[in-house]
Amino acid sequence: MPYSLAWSQGSGNAQSYGMAISHIEDSQKTFGSAETDIPNSPDQYYINPLGIQSLILSAAEFGTSTVLTTDSLLVLSANVHLQASNGSSSILTMPLVQGMAFVTGQYVNLQPNIQSSVFFGSVTESAQPKSGVFKYKITLLDGHVWLLYAMPTSGIDPNFQLVSSTLLQGSANWYGDIQIAKLPDDSMEYLYDDAAGTYPTSGTVAGYAEDSKAQYSLSWTKGGAYKSNSTLLMFALPHHLDSFDSDTAASVTNLTLATTTSGNSTAVIADYWVMEENELPTSLGFAPWRPANSSDSTVNLTSEAIAAIQNVSATEASQNMSAQTNLNSMYYSGKALSKFAQLVYTMHDLADQPDLAKTALLELESCFEVFSNNSNIYPLLYDTDWKGIVSSASYVTGDSGDDFGNSYYNDHHFHYGYFLHAAAVIGYLDPTWLTNNKDYVNALARDVSNPSSLDQYFPVFRSFDWYHGHSWAKGLFSSGDGKDEESSSEDAMFAYGLKMWGQTIGDASMEARGNLMLSVLARSLQSYFLMTSDNTNQPAEFIGNKVTGILFENKADHTTYFGTDLSYIQGIHMIPVMPFSTLTRTQQFVAEEWTTYFADGAVRDATNITDGWKGIVYANFANINPTAAYDFFTQDDFDMSWIDGGASLTWYIALSAVLGGAPS
Structure with a gap:
């Protein structure tokens, strides 16, 4: 760029x-x-x-x-x-x-x-x-x-x-x-x-965080005959400009060049830039959360809400966890592990069901250890060429597309973010479990987002692009339109999983990196992926779509890789609806998106959705109308086919209740 x-x-x-x-x-x-x-x-x-x-x-x-x-x-x-x-x-x-x-x-x-x-x-x-x-x-x-x-x-x-x-x-x-x-x-x-x-000639990323404030820098080594007495001219993207510290902002020029899919870039006279994020989501945890209430992490549920949760949680916790988690896909397995982890957390911390939660937790630990023992259907391999942990699926089947191309490094942040979150919950509820599982989970974190050039086994930040402010999902596949990413929300899910795993194991540096990545993602996703009516970075002819769909380096296409239903296209930028969702998806954006697509009489009226995307759309709705979401999830004739395989009704009720939907 x-x-x-x-x-x-x-x-x-x-x-x-x-x-x-x-x-x-x-x-x-x-x-x-x-x-x-x-x-x-x-x-x-x-x-x-x-x-x-x-x-x-x-x-x-x-x-x-x-x-x-x-x-x-x-x-x-x-x-x-x-x-x-x-x-x-x-x-x-x-x-x-x-x-x-x-x-x-x-x-x-x-x-x-x-x-x-x-x-x-x-x-x-x-x-x-x-x-x-x-x-x-x-x-x-x-x-x-x-x-x-x-x-x-x-x-x-x-x-x-x-x-x-x-x-x-x-x-x-x-x-x-x-x-x-x-x-x-x-x-x-x-x-x-x-x-x-x-x-x-090359660039380096560095960062520092203290409490809710952080700075990160992009700095460059230089070459050329005048490197000792000339300052670099480098182009910054819009989200950089919005977060420059005062010294870097003073080096911004009036020279601009359009980029392919990230708005206008602006030339800066500097050998390094410093960006600031002053509202890190440090209080964000496993519970439902809002940025506006970030100083207050207390969760209070009404007795009616607790009863509504308890009405479904025991049934959901009695599902066959092994059948849902031990799959031939790291993606779907990770989603299920994360779902059950959030269910167990909700039962234990929010719904006053410690005994039931303990029983479910023991089963969840057993399911997770299938993976940490590397005895899952397609065990993981360490690839010495590209230095990473990959599924053996494509090695066994010969199909490069198996498990969304995990063997070829596609979607690693999507897949492993769910594992990090599940492990964070398990370790939080049972610290003794960490002894035998910590190294495995850390290896997944290192594969995607190793921060250190001293780590000889993994590259630095394989997925997260500190220049663009978000990750790319493309692995070892050529593409005429460059790298791409389809699910901005699962990008944030990895950063959230990293933060929470760092918190659980007491790794303050990892937790701070996760917090910083979430803050940078909130800024970049709202700049390029999640388009409110006042967005100036994407073309005016396109922003009415609200989400970019698949954002490539050379194009944006309001579609998905798996279907063209509007609930898919919008919903893939919602899943999973988790505590961090209120950070990356602003209330203004959610309101505009709901009115455009899902409101009564709109083009994809939420009442007419008949599968698991219905639950996702209503859980997302809780951000702006938690009462309507709560009423939807607690209705007497609720159809469980409306719950996606990576989510639980228990969590959705708790989410909408804590965000303000439960009757007082």
């Missing part, structure tokens, strides 16, 4: 084998058909065009034998290398870092080819902004202006010549750096001039 890069591999008008660079303006987005059943008829999707090769970093030596390799795959960056053939000592290296203002190519003994499939209109050599920095201003036939800076290691003029409408060629056997940036406004040119000659 904010650029899109693709290895051209002989495609396009330029037939180049270099790295193609594009930047998409909002005006270039393509929109799907209007969903006329939804109020204001929002468009179903929008997508940014692929294959535009505005400028291409390449070399005269590149052709059909060119190979691409990568190294240094880190949390915010990766290095990409192009060589004319395997083993060639002549190489083009590009350090790709989130937020970089320039696309930088480091040339070693190559003849630079700067190509364009959009066609060069004019190329003008400009005065050197700094000694040893050669500058060219390029206008393409689409009218867009780009800047090129060349910094030869030897100091020799790269002597770029416009050979054709698709080729700008430099000197042979050249060594040095070439930087390319898009110029949206001539008045901003000086910012690029000042920053030229330095570029980020």
Whole structure:
């Protein structure tokens, strides 16, 4: 971000084998058909065009034998290398870092080819902004202006010549750096001039929390001839700007470039940014909770509410836990373990049923230990290539899609977040259980969100993207539209599970990371995924959908991978409805979403939903109308088919009651 890069591999008008660079303006987005059943008829999707090769970093030596390799795959960056053939000592290296203002190519003994499939209109050599920095201003036939800076290691003029409408060629056997940036406004040119000659090579995340306040930083290591006396120019996303500390905010410029799916990015002159989150959800626990009452964690249930809970809890606790939890799916198993954990917690702490809860807890412990003993249907494996814990399902069946692609790292935060939550509840109610299970649960946490580069067995933050402020669900699968995430709520579920597991085992650092991730998620999800009517980051033609559906790096599509029913599309951003839901899903958002989709007479009137999504929708409704939700869940003729396999009626009654729905 904010650029899109693709290895051209002989495609396009330029037939180049270099790295193609594009930047998409909002005006270039393509929109799907209007969903006329939804109020204001929002468009179903929008997508940014692929294959535009505005400028291409390449070399005269590149052709059909060119190979691409990568190294240094880190949390915010990766290095990409192009060589004319395997083993060639002549190489083009590009350090790709989130937020970089320039696309930088480091040339070693190559003849630079700067190509364009959009066609060069004019190329003008400009005065050197700094000694040893050669500058060219390029206008393409689409009218867009780009800047090129060349910094030869030897100091020799790269002597770029416009050979054709698709080729700008430099000197042979050249060594040095070439930087390319898009110029949206001539008045901003000086910012690029000042920053030229330095570029980020990698990024680091750090954070600190105390009580309900936290700071986290993104900082970058630098390369380039001017790295010692130039400050980086980096692009920030909207949720960054909203949380910058005062010093970082003072470095914000007026230079903006659109991103593909995250609104406008804004250039910042700084080698590191500091963001603040001053309302960490430290009082959030296992019980129903509201941010507005975050200082008061007391739960008081009326006798009527307790009776309503007790009326169903014993029956739900007597279900066959093993049959529901020991499945051939880490996802569905985790959901069931978490469901029963929340049920047992509700019975023990909220509904005055300690004896029944103890009996159910013992069965739940036995079910969990099937997994911690790794004797589940598809035991987990440690993968030495990508350094992670994966299901053996695809290894056994040969089907890469088994268990939603867990063997290929799809959805690990979705799957393991449920296990963390279940373990947190069990350990809270029975600390002796932790002795034999703590290492297993910690391993799942490390797989998804190991915070330390000193941990040799797992990468740093596999799923959570500290630049975008949320996780990605895509694993080891290629995708023309980049990474994606479908369930924003299950993203938050992992952070919540991490927080609560840290709290249970007394790991204050883990608990603080979970709190910070929840706060950052609340900010980013409300910026990009959960769209109120005043959202300015997603296109106006799209925000009426209320949720993005599947958010990719290159498109947003108001649908799901498993069906197009509107209760699915909205509901996948609700599940599981848990104590954290009121943090990420604001009352304004829930009210707008309910009116749009689920109110009486609306396009997907909640009374007409007939499956487990009905319970999810009404549990979500408790955020704004707990009385109506409570009345729904306690009705005499309640149909248990309205409860999803990952939820319990016991919890939903308690949730709506504590949020204010039970009669006094």
